[in-house]
Amino acid sequence: MARIDVNHVRHSYLPNPQKDADFALREVHHVFEDGGAYALLGPSGCGKTTLLNIISGLLHPSHGQLLFNGKDVTNLSTQERNIAQVFQFPVIYDTMTVYDNLAFPLRNRGVPEADVDRKVRETLEMIDLASWAKKKARGLTADQKQKISLGRGLVRSDVNAILFDEPLTVIDPHMKWVLRSQLKQLHRRFGYTMVYVTHDQTEALTFAEQVVVMYDGGIVQIGTPAELFERPRHTFVGYFIGSPGMNVMPVAIDGKTATLGSQRIELPGAPKAGSGAVELGIRPEYVRLGREGMAVQVSKVEDLGRHKVVRAKLEGRDISAVIGEDETLPADPKVRFDPAGINIYADSWRVEMEA
Amino acid sequence: MEKTWNNKAWFMVLPVLLLVAFSAVIPLMTVVNYSVQDTFGNNVFFWNGSDWYTEILESERFWLSMVRNLIFSATILAIEIPLGIFIALNMPKKGWGVPVCLVLMALPLLIPWNVVGTIWQVFGRIDIGLLGYTLSALGFDYNYVNDPTDAWVTVILMDVWHWTSLVVLLCYAGLVSIPDAFYQAAKIDGASRWAVFRYIQLPKMNRVLLIAVLLRFMDSFMIYTEPFVVTGGGPGNSTTFLSIDLVKIAIGQFDLGPAAAMSIIYFLIILLLSWVFYTVMTNVDAER
Incomplete structure (x- = not known):
């Protein structure tokens, strides 16, 4: 297991990158702590797979440095870095048996056959495939194949990290849940450093202790699921995490009040001065519908079974609110913002408020 | 569901029945007809039973042609399959090299058989051919007209030049799908590198390789035009393969009876081999 330092890493797929826009990865500077479970979350094309492949050594970064436990590994090959990676589509050697698939990485490294046997049997127990050992790998289901991909990483006891690249994409929904909890269990039992790339927020939030949100080639926020939800550092995090995403509206600030059109909103504190357009962000969960507050025109109500999502117009802008399954809309609906859920953004980045 | 019987349906399949009858069944039946009868001219035929078959199967000439043909097929397979895999592995996977390589590979396949034969017939001539002249000038005693070994080398080289591309293209298609x-x-x-080939690339090429072997075996087992143009089956009988021999008997000697019997035997062998290949291929499929 290892601590992974990503030092000012930039990467471009172009031979001569000039502008910032040429970089698939603008600049990432981050430490993945030993034994941590991290999720890299972001939309397609945000650079999360690029970052993962740089860590595993499948890509060599254009700039920057990579340290494993303080040792520079930037120029080491994938094999020398000793990491495991699970890909989006299960990779199995389909002419081999399940047993031989797991033994493959060890045999390639010249491990004595007695040790191979012991390790493979242990790993088969860990991934619940002991009874399949002698079967040809090609007859397995997608989730079993994905377990084998994982198993080929686990079988090497000294791996520095296990990297996952959207590993549950091709797995049936009910198996996704099972596999995810098995992964968490493995992490708790053996303390692997795990980095998990996904664009599915549920997956990221349930798997990881720390979620790294990436946007447009850079990291916009690193935090626990609760931090990402309550205090998104960037409006993108607000939009991307949560369903529906955060409501963001342009406001004018005067001390502890924000003005939105003809409405005045009390803030929990006075925001520090920031440059650029000022916006107020509030999650639908903190928008209270009732008989007092700002008048809205409701356009539709989506009943999601557990709660309802109300889509409405406030001062001509779209706004969503979440209400309980049993709540009903008043005849003349008005909204209030819960001060606990209000965040102020200047130029899309969050600014602190002074009480 | 209850099936509706309507005898008019037979009328609908009549065109295709006629087509198959005229293109395959009737010609084949005339061959069967010839193979069991003898004639002394004037369109008078005598029933001959299985005599022609016995004669062919007991003739040394038939078996020698067969052995030559099998050696030829085995040799070109042993060269073309590994060479084709090797070239496919080394072809570029992306960039401008891909279309260039594909076109270069497709070129020999687009040339008609008799033209290929003519090209090599000229290419190998020691007086004007690039290959033949160069080899003689360098002091090699190369002459495909007189020397059986040289004739074999030329015919095999020609087939490798002509058909390795097919194996390459098939393998390449398998490789790019990984x-x-x-x-x-x-x-x-x-x-x-070896493990990648053995456990990733080879299994993925498995199916296309089977098809390549089938096609190349069938084609080489029936080869006629190219060696006929280059060597005419000679020197002596050294490059007389089955179909060349068949044509010699049928048209050269005008022995219609033995030629017909040989055709039928030849046809049954091909039918048997096709069946074997088909069974093997469907079994490989079922395993997946």
């Missing part, structure tokens, strides 16, 4: 993740996973698993 997702990148397999190679990345292999790197992470520390697989050697």
Whole structure:
């Protein structure tokens, strides 16, 4: 297991990158702590797979440095870095048996056959495939194949990290849940450093202790699921995490009040001065519908079974609110913002408020 | 569901029945007809039973042609399959090299058989041919007209030149269908170049290779035009393969009876081999 330092890493797929826009990865500077479970979350094309492949050594970064436990590994090959990676589509050697698939990485490294046997049997127990050992790998289901991909990483006891690249994409929904909890269990039992790339927020939030949100080639926020939800550092995090995403509206600030059109909103504190357009962000969960507050025109109500999502117009802008399954809309609906859920953004980045 | 019987339906399949009858069944039946009868001219035929078959099967000439043909097929398979795999493995996977290589590979396949024969017939001539002249000038005693070994080398070289591309293209199609993740996973698993070939590339080429072997075997087992143009089956009988021999008997000597019997035997062998290949291929499929 290892601590992974990503030092000012930039990467471009172009031979001569000039502008910032040429970089698939603008600049990432981050430490993945030993034994941590991290999720890299972001939309397609945000650079999360690029970052993962740089860590595993499948890509060599254009700039920057990579340290494993303080040792520079930037120029080491994938094999020398000793990491495991699970890909989006299960990779199995389909002419081999399940047993031989797991033994493959060890045999390639010249491990004595007695040790191979012991390790493979242990790993088969860990991934619940002991009874399949002698079967040809090609007859397995997608989730079993994905377990084998994982198993080929686990079988090497000294791996520095296990990297996952959207590993549950091709797995049936009910198996996704099972596999995810098995992964968490493995992490708790053996303390692997795990980095998990996904664009599915549920997956990221349930798997990881720390979620790294990436946007447009850079990291916009690193935090626990609760931090990402309550205090998104960037409006993108607000939009991307949560369903529906955060409501963001342009406001004018005067001390502890924000003005939105003809409405005045009390803030929990006075925001520090920031440059650029000022916006107020509030999650639908903190928008209270009732008989007092700002008048809205409701356009539709989506009943999601557990709660309802109300889509409405406030001062001509779209706004969503979440209400309980049993709540009903008043005849003349008005909204209030819960001060606990209000965040102020200047130029899309969050600014602190002074009480 | 209850099926509706309507005898008019037979009328609908009549065109295709006629077509198959005229293109395949009737010609084949005339061959069967010839193979069991003898004639002394004037369109008078005598029933001959299985005599022609016995004669062919007991003739040394038939078996020698067969052995020559099998050696030829085995040799070109032993060269073309590994060479085709090797070239396919080394072809570029992306960039401007791909269309260039594909066109270069497709070129020999687009040339008609008799033209290929003519090209090599001229190419190998010691007086004006590039290959023949160069070899003689360098002091090699090369002459495909007189020397059986040289004739064999020329015919095999010609077939390799003509058909290796087919194996290359088939293998290449198999190779490009392998997702990148397999190679990345292999790197992470520390697989050697040989292991990547043995456990990733070869299994993925499995099916196309089977098709390549089938096509090349069938084609080479029936080869006629190219060696006929280059060597005419000679020197002596050294490059007389089955179909060349068949034509010699039928048209050269005008022995219609034995030629017909030989055709039928030849046809049954091909039918048997096709069946074997088909069974093997469907079994491989069922295993997946």
